[in-house]
Amino acid sequence: xxxxxxxxxxxxxxxxxxxxxxxxxxxxxxxxxxxxxxxxxxxxxxxxxxxxxxxxxxxxxxxxxxxxxxxxxxxxxxxxxxxxxxxxxxxxxxxxxxxxxxxxxxxxxxxxx
Amino acid sequence: xxxxxxxxxxxxxxxxxxxxxxxxxxxxxxxxxxxxxxxxxxxxxxxxxxxxxxxxxxxxxxxxxxxxxxxxxxxxxxxxxxxxxxxxxxxxxxxxxxxxxxxxxxxxxxxxxxxxxxxxxxxxxxxxxx
Numbered sequence: 001x002x003x004x005x006x007x008x009x010x011x012x013x014x015x016x017x018x019x020x021x022x023x024x025x026x027x028x029x030x031x032x033x034x035x036x037x038x039x040x041x042x043x044x045x046x047x048x049x050x051x052x053x054x055x056x057x058x059x060x061x062x063x064x065x066x067x068x069x070x071x072x073x074x075x076x077x078x079x080x081x082x083x084x085x086x087x088x089x090x091x092x093x094x095x096x097x098x099x100x101x102x103x104x105x106x107x108x109x110x111x112x113x
Numbered sequence: 114x115x116x117x118x119x120x121x122x123x124x125x126x127x128x129x130x131x132x133x134x135x136x137x138x139x140x141x142x143x144x145x146x147x148x149x150x151x152x153x154x155x156x157x158x159x160x161x162x163x164x165x166x167x168x169x170x171x172x173x174x175x176x177x178x179x180x181x182x183x184x185x186x187x188x189x190x191x192x193x194x195x196x197x198x199x200x201x202x203x204x205x206x207x208x209x210x211x212x213x214x215x216x217x218x219x220x221x222x223x224x225x226x227x228x229x230x231x232x233x234x235x236x237x238x239x240x241x242x243x
Contacts, residue, residue, distance in 0.1 A: 001146075001147045001148075001149060001155060002144050002145065002146060002147065002161065003122050003123070003126075003127070003144055003145040003147060004144050006147075007123055023123070024121040024122060024123045024124055025121070025122040025123065026119060026120075026121055026122070027119065027120050027121070027122050027157065028117065028118070028119045029117060029118040029119075030117065040156050040157050040158070040199050041120070041122075041156065041157045041199075042153070042154050042155070042156040042157075043147065043154045043155045043156065044119065044154070047121060086154040086155075087154075110119075112119055112120065112121065
């Protein structure tokens with residue numbers, strides 16, 4: 001599987017409703033050692049939102065420095081972002097990721113460490 | 114690299130420059146290979162870099178052209194991006210630092226070809242601008 005298979009995919013709840021699409025994939029460094037490097041990154045979950053524009057530029061993450069007006073605009077566009085832990089993913093199909101949670105179950109992503 | 118560090122892949126890894134052990138540019142991150150284990154979440158096993166995977170993201174006629182050139186350079190193998198094992202990633206920062214020289218990576222062949230056949234043919238490429 002590739003990262004780009006996940007990015008921009010629709011995220012669909014058990015009732016078939018589209019919760020949004022994948023803005024980003026959150027990784028945490030704790031996976032098995034690959035080669036001689038430190039522990040690799042494991043997928044923690046999906047950052048899901050309704051509007052992709054500006055999100056991947058980083059605006060909307062509250063700890064990103066940037067032109068104030070643009071930052072405020074993209075924060076509003078990104079305000080609906082939610083985090084879906086990987087454990088909630090049921091199936092990955094082309095263009096759609098089926099999850100076992102509904103919109104009400106989701107929380108905003110934690111600020112990045 | 115500290116354990117427990119959290120990053121967002123598209124924001125922090127995609128399109129980042131790869132810098133080899135000799136401080137030379139070794140390509141850009143076009144994609145990541147994720148391996149799904151028997152149990153648990155997928156983990157990153159390789160960086161996909163160079164024109165083979167970039168063509169997928171560019172798409173269209175330009176992407177097809179890039180892919181056909183790549184295929185011409187790799188006639189015996191499956192066309193695809195250069196795969197750089199995560200095992201040679203030394204550091205993840207504003208750029209991705211590798212623990213090997215770029216000459217051992219697949220990305221280097223396309224770069225050499227491009228330098229020789231494309232950039233080398235542009236008038237004036239042999240010397241610095243006046």
